[in-house]
Amino acid sequence: MPEYLTPGVYVEETSFRSKSIEGVPTSTFGMAGPTRYGPVSYVLPAVADPVLVTPPLVTSYTEFERAFGDLGRIGGDQVNYMAHAARSFFANGGRRLYVSRVFPWPRTEAGQLDPAQQEACFARLDVGDPALARWRARWPGAFGREISVQVEFRRGRDIVRGGTLTGVRPGCLVEIGPSGTPPGDATPPVEGNVRIVAEGEGGRLGLTPRRGGPVEPVAAGQAVYRIRLAVTVRAGTRTDVYNELELDESHPRSIFTVLQARDPADEFSLVCLLPVPPAAGQQPPTAGQLLTRLISRPTFLAGGSDGAALTAADLTGKEADPADAREPATGLEALGEIDDIAIVAMPDAATLEEGERTTAVSNLLGHCERLRYRMAVVDPPPESSVSEVRQFRAGFDSKYAAVYYPWVEITDPNAPPEPGAPPPRLLLPPSGSVAGIYARSDTERGVHKAPANEVVRGLVRFERNVTYGQQAVLNPEGVNVMRFFEGRGNRVWGARTMSSDPEWKYVNVRRLFIYLEHSIDKATQWAVFEPNNERLWASVRQTIEDFLLVTWRTGALLGTRPEEAYFVRCDRTTMTQNDLDNGRLICLIGVAPTYPAEFVIFRIGQYTADAQRS
Template sequence: MPEYLAPGVFVEEVSFRSKSIEGVPTSTTGFAGMAKWGPVCYREQGIQGPISCEPRLITSFTEFERVYGALENIQIDDAGATVPRLPYLAHSARAFFENGGKRLYVSRVFAPNTGFDSADFDTAADAWGIGRVAVSITGNPDAILQARWPGEMGNMFVKVLVTRSKNIAYENDDLGLVQVRGVQAGAVVEVTSAANLPAPLGNAPLDLNNLRVVAINSDGVQTFISGADGNPDAPANDDVIQLVQLRFQVTMGSQINEYADLATDPSQKRYLGRIFDITNPEDPDCPFWFNWQPTAGNTIAAAQLAADLRGTEGAEDVYGYRFEGGNDGVQVSPDDLAGNAADPDDASLKATGLEALAEVEDIAIVALPDSGDMGSTVLSRVAAQNLVSHAERARYRIAVVDGPINSSLNDIRDFRAQFDSKYAAIYYPWINIFDPNERFSQGTPPRQIALPPSGFITGIYARNDIERGVHKAPANEVIRGLTRFELNINKPRNEVINPEGINALRYFEGRGFRVWGARTMSSDPEWKYVNVRRLFIFIENSIDQSSQWAVFEPNNRILWDNIRRMVEDFLLVLWRDGALLGAKPEDAFFVRCDRTTMTQNDLDNGRLVCLIGIAPVKPAEFVIFRIGQYTADAS
């Protein structure tokens, strides 16, 4: 209660209504798997890598390509030989967005190639496939340009260009000195004497003898330190002075990114080491980081760095650096996909794989697009078990499981028989699409590739939730972006796999390609259907998130009534939306929160118990019309 200690008028805000429950999103999806590029946490001790390596939220396939690479094959190492592997994660992300998905968290998984050694850098960095290049800097340690993430795409090409300003010199009459406009301490300028005019233009190489580093004393007076010998050098009145900055063009595959107005002194706002920082660069998707420490006490290090980075050789528009050592590692294992939890004793060792997705509470659907092609059925089964276990531990998410590639009807039945979980569903068969990396040519049949169904199905889950609601079974829905199924499922085959909880993907003449099943992999008939399981996940998670305010409130009838009304209002809306069965609310649900649900022992131990009963709507899986002959009475 507020205190009233002095006379006056007091205006207070009070609430005369119960709290409300806001429904949580159910369409946010999480994938873990192999990618060409992108954030991944280094687990190797002694390798400096970005700390900001958590799963990224992706909202379009264009964004996925920028962060995690495109659809080119992953070049994995297999006993010393390079073997191309389809990037199932990238293809599944493309299918997810094409089928209506909106929000996707991606946890990249990478397995280092411990046998790789370029002989140019340390073995640990080689094993992790981190591309890099060293640049010799006069009078200073080498500058290391290193890819932020492992992968063959890390063998990028960085073109270093020089940008020169117009003449910024002017004569300060009060000081009787030549000064320059618009520069700060540490800026590098180029001085061209009258005898050597015209001044260099554009991207011409830098001559260290013509470079000066600007120093400013406490009175604001500028002095110019010679890049050749480190001594002060006062420009003449007729000298041309230009501000020198760098511009980097980074080429990775078909992507070209440009970074302009770069400075070479650590005191500058756009210093290279700050723009290309390992953890917090200007561009969160910056592909490399700049690692350089100038020699202590070196006043002309900025000029030396600018001159040597640009270099004096090569044509004016092609001088640059090719990174080396980047590789795509080896085939990941089921344990790699499961990942490791974050190390509580070392903040730099973040969670990986599925464990990284476990830290993102928004995710409601999870999948492992790589799990169906692990080299053997046993490895695929172990990977799927890890996925199902992850969903069960998280409670508020469901796993979409892929069967092994090229599975026959008996193979997929044997695979399915090894699972029993109400938090997972399996779909069969795999899906064929035209290879997006090949251009169509006349007279040549286009190449087709087989993809796991999880990318398509998770997109359909999201689309169904957005258009109809989580209570509607994600079945009898059109699958977009495919050519055909790996295997044709007809009605007799469907009659075999459907009772076993294997959801068929079927083609219907005149109705297209559709999802024709909505069952979980549970033997419990109470949790037979996907939509029932996901509806309860939605309700439980929504109540969980919206009732945190009740913790440590006085455990009395006021709180109980408030809780009861809050839950009843939420369930009433669901009933009106058609998510609950019953002609009236009393038939659809009940909520009890009073002394009938709590004993004195519960109250003494600080427990509030609310009992909620729900009648979910189940799908009309079998629509039956009984027809017989009818003869009208002659009367």
């Protein structure tokens, strides 16, 4: 009870209603796998601070392309399954996607990361000889060779007024020259005339050839022209332009700051500019030396590689080291730190060798079972027969996963068609398309609706045409088949989990309970450490009943009345005195989910009505 010590009127706010529960999102997708380029954590000797990233959220395929690259092959021959899965996800109705890029770093024979080989994974371009600075691809990969960098300068007007510099601050780049008509931009700066604006004695602005050098006042009759830099970065059809840049690192718009490796102004910038420390006994370069060597025509970066061969351990990754901030979570484990994700997949797992593939899928299922509030979409091995996919399915048992068969076939966007020849085709794992259908079904109908009997968009055909008889074998074993129906198109024709437990046989039932459990979990955190008495029990009970009532009204629960659809008990019958003494509040919740009409049966027979009597 609040304290009242001084006489007076006290106006206090209170609440006479129960807390509300807001349903969690169920259509957010998370993927882990290799991409052409994009955010990935790394620690290198050449970078002072470690580059640590979390899987970014993209809400369209255009955003995915900017962050992780296009549909081009990885390393020249590996199909970019992640990019294709992202495109299929958005084409089939998905809206939110988290991507954890996996990069298989080279390792020594002892299994340790090799710093020299890690550094070689980045494409680079030295500025000057010997190097005064270094352009480097911000992310590892052979894609860095496709990046070109061009630095241009823009010369402004004379900024000297009454012997004083105007409109500039310390760190700005200028060029001194005789008064009169300024030279045009076609005339390159003279190395010895380039200066940096610095603060001299008494706070008066002056000029210095290098940071930390002696500050000179503006000489009489001298003109000072402002110089700004513009960097153009091109990679394929992508062009990024960074204007109004300065050279000195003390300026907020310094080229070294705007295009730094760790936290640049552009989250998805392709390159970074790294200063190169001078050799022992050497002076750092002057502003003129650095400027004249930076200005260049478009020049491609060189080097870079896509690392080692991909393994199941790379895809799974590792959890963050709680004792070392320089060791963040990677791969699939990085997605575990994002609470919003409800669907996960690893499209590249299906392309591994048999033993590695089994390990990767097992780790994916274990990830979902440990976190409880997400569902895995599993891809079968490519070019699997009915017998092979049955054998694959028999190796797993999880109520938090579903497998879909067969693969989908699309027109290869990277292979130009040959005259007179059929368009080249490409086989893709179905997880991206299926995750998009999950999201579309959730958005249009709700998580309680089975994500089946839904059209699969963006494909030419399925890898093989599964017949009625073949599905009669696969469906009872928990393999969800995708089939073509004349006049109805390509559809997902199954909604079963990979579980042997009949209680969790259907995907929509499992996902409905995930939705209910996660929503109640997040929205009832307020009850922790509240006085554990009848008042709290009634509030918790009312909060959950209100939420389940809304859920029932959407058609997610069975029953013509709320009493038939659910019950909530939180009172003396659910807790013993021992529970109360040990700080436990126990609430029992029962719900009656709606199961999908998997088999629609019409029984028809002959019927002869009796003749009417007069």
